[in-house]
Amino acid sequence: MVFIKLVKNSIGGAVLISLATIGTANALQITPISYDMENGGGGFAKYWDKKYNGTGNTSLDYALLSGGVGDLTDGIIPTQRWIDVEVADGTGPYVGWENRNPVITFNFADTVRINSVTVHVSDSNGLGGVSVPQSILLSMGSSNYDSGTLTDPPSAAPTSYTFSGLNFSGSSLQLTLNRRTAWVFASEVTFDGELLGVQPVPEPTSTLGFLALGTLGAASTLKRKLKPSQSIEKETTKVG
Numbered sequence: 001m002v003f004i005k006l007v008k009n010s011i012g013g014a015v016l017i018s019l020a021t022i023g024t025a026n027a028l029q030i031t032p033i034s035y036d037m038e039n040g041g042g043g044f045a046k047y048w049d050k051k052y053n054g055t056g057n058t059s060l061d062y063a064l065l066s067g068g069v070g071d072l073t074d075g076i077i078p079t080q081r082w083i084d085v086e087v088a089d090g091t092g093p094y095v096g097w098e099n100r101n102p103v104i105t106f107n108f109a110d111t112v113r114i115n116s117v118t119v120h121v122s123d124s125n126g127l128g129g130v131s132v133p134q135s136i137l138l139s140m141g142s143s144n145y146d147s148g149t150l151t152d153p154p155s156a157a158p159t160s161y162t163f164s165g166l167n168f169s170g171s172s173l174q175l176t177l178n179r180r181t182a183w184v185f186a187s188e189v190t191f192d193g194e195l196l197g198v199q200p201v202p203e204p205t206s207t208l209g210f211l212a213l214g215t216l217g218a219a220s221t222l223k224r225k226l227k228p229s230q231s232i233e234k235e236t237t238k239v240g
Contacts, residue, residue: 028192028193028194028195029190029191029192030108030112030114030191030192030193030195031073031191032069032073032106032107032108032191033069033107033108033109034054034066034067034068034069034106034107035068035069035072035073035104035105035106035107036054036064036065036066036067036104036105036107037049037064037065037102037103037104037105038062038063038064038065038097038100038102038103039052039056039057039058039060039061039062039063039064039065039095040061040062040090040094040095040096040097041061041062041096041097041098042061042090042096042098044088045086045087045088045090046059046061046088046089046090047082047086047090047092047094047095047096047097047185048061048090048091048095049065049070049071049072049095050070050071050089050090050091051069051070051071051074052065052068052069052070052071053068053069053070054066054067054068054069054070055067055068056068058070058090059090062097062100070095071093071094071095071187071188072095072104072186072187072188072189073188073189074188075188076093076187076188077093077120077158077160077187077188078093078094078122078158078187079157079158080158081122081123081124081130081156081157081158082094082096082122082124082130082185083124083127083128083130093187094122094185094186094187095185095186095187096122096130096183096184096185097177097179097183097184097185098129098182098183099179099182100179101176101177101178101179101184102176102177102184102186103174103175103176104174104175104176104177104189105172105173105174105175106172106173106174106175106189106191107171107172108171108172108173109171110171110195110196111169111170111171111196112169112170112171112191112193112194112195112196113167113168113169113193113194113196114140114166114167114168114169114173114191114192114193115164115165115166115167115192115193115194116162116163116164116165116166116191116192116193117138117162117163117166117173117175117189117190117191117192118160118161118162118163118189118190118191118192119133119136119160119161119162119175119177119186119188119189120158120159120160120186120187120188120189120190121133121158121159121160121161121177121184121185121186121187122158122185122186122187123152123153123155123156123157123158123159124156125152125154125156126181127156128183129181129182129183130181130182130183130184130185131152131179131180131181131183131184132150132152132153132159132161132180132184133150133161133177133178133179133180133184134149134150134178134179134180135147135148135149135150135178136150136161136163136175136176136177136178137174137175137176137178138163138166138168138173138174138175138176139173139174139176140166140168140169140170140172140173140174141168141169141170143166143167143168143169143170145163145166145168147161147163152180158187168193169196173191175189
């Protein structure tokens with residue numbers, strides 16, 4: 001809610017002053033400022049997060065990565081399976097983990113409310129040991145969500161799972177991918193929610209607009225006050 005106060009100035013005009021926008025929440029897609037996790041792994045082919053720009057060795061299987069972003073938040077969601085788009089040097093769009101359940105912690109710039117999370121994964125119905133996750137766990141502050149056993153689509157095409165109505169709040173969210181078979185692959189994780197807390201006051205241009213209105217009001221008031229005195233002066237001149 002925006003609170004506006006009407007304040008009279010010293011010459012009778014009125015100036016609109018924005019006090020603040022308090023407790024306002026704006027629904028939007030929220031992008032993490034960083035995420036922390038184990039790097040992907042591989043055998044002959046590597047399924048690393050080579051785009052990751054934080055600390056940690058992106059060319060080492062399961063190295064600890066922290067303080068950066070990469071494949072999981074770059075906005076690229078492949079429409080083909082891991083086997084069709086991944087390359088041996090680990091620069092493909094997926095991150096893959098073998099025989100482990102990766103835990104990924106997403107960090108946000110400030111306190112947010114998370115309403116839904118969407119996880120994009122690869123599938124091949126077990127081909128090469130790759131399947132969709134068995135389940136996905138979400139945790140933020142004291143709030144937790146367990147997807148239970150996820151449905152494995154009959155198609156082997158990439159798919160996504162969206163978890164809505166979470167109403168989580170905090171500054172970091174932990175996501176766990178529990179594997180169904182040997183491998184689990186993820187390409188992107190997105191968040192929809194709201195920014196919490198005090199919002200910024202209007203831009204300087206808006207403030208100037210308020211002041212301009214006040215100045216016009218002041219000029220109008222001053223003009224009305226001057227008119228009677230001008231009329232008296234004219235009449236006095238005629239009599240003389």
